[in-house]
Amino acid sequence: MALQTAARRPSLLAASRKRRRAAISLTPLIDVVFILLVFFMLASSFLDWRAIDLDAPARAGGGASLEGALLVELRPDGIRLSGETVSLAGLAERAAAAVAERPEQKVLVWPSEGVPLQDTVLVLDRLTAAGVAQLSLIRQP
Numbered sequence: 671m672a673l674q675t676a677a678r679r680p681s682l683l684a685a686s687r688k689r690r691r692a693a694i695s696l697t698p699l700i701d702v703v704f705i706l707l708v709f710f711m712l713a714s715s716f717l718d719w720r721a722i723d724l725d726a727p728a729r730a731g732g733g734a735s736l737e738g739a740l741l742v743e744l745r746p747d748g749i750r751l752s753g754e755t756v757s758l759a760g761l762a763e764r765a766a767a768a769v770a771e772r773p774e775q776k777v778l779v780w781p782s783e784g785v786p787l788q789d790t791v792l793v794l795d796r797l798t799a800a801g802v803a804q805l806s807l808i809r810q811p
Contacts, residue, residue: 722739739776739804744793746784758796766800776804 730764742761743750749761751810768775781790790807797805 674724681783706783711811739778740765742777742779742793744781744790746782746783748794762800765802769801774804775781776806777802780808
């Protein structure tokens with residue numbers, strides 16, 4: 671019997687070496703990724719719920735329509751309204767007063783180079799909240 675067990679041992683070792691590890695199935699992983707994808711697609715909202723309407727300013731030939739418009743310059747060092755430095759709260763107050771006096775008051779917003787886009791959007795949002803309906807954004811030439 672001792673011979674038989676000694677003869678079996680090498681075959682058992684050889685058989686265990688030949689066995690492969692159990693393969694991990696990727697199907698459950700793919701299912702989880704697909705469920706997460708569907709969840710985020712259904713949970714997302716692609717609506718522009720805070721869109722700001724902007725009018726293109728008139729061309730150089732139609733300068734009469736821009737007469738009396740307020741010019742808001744956004745600079746890296748601050749905000750200027752018609753050449754005068756103001757704070758964001760002061761800008762909103764003066765814009766609201768101008769709109770109360772003239773409801774068709776036009777406001778031109780001119781961001782300079784180096785002004786972050788978020789600052790420009792913040793100013794546009796404040797002007798819209800102040801009641802400015804005629805709002806135009808001027809870009810650099």
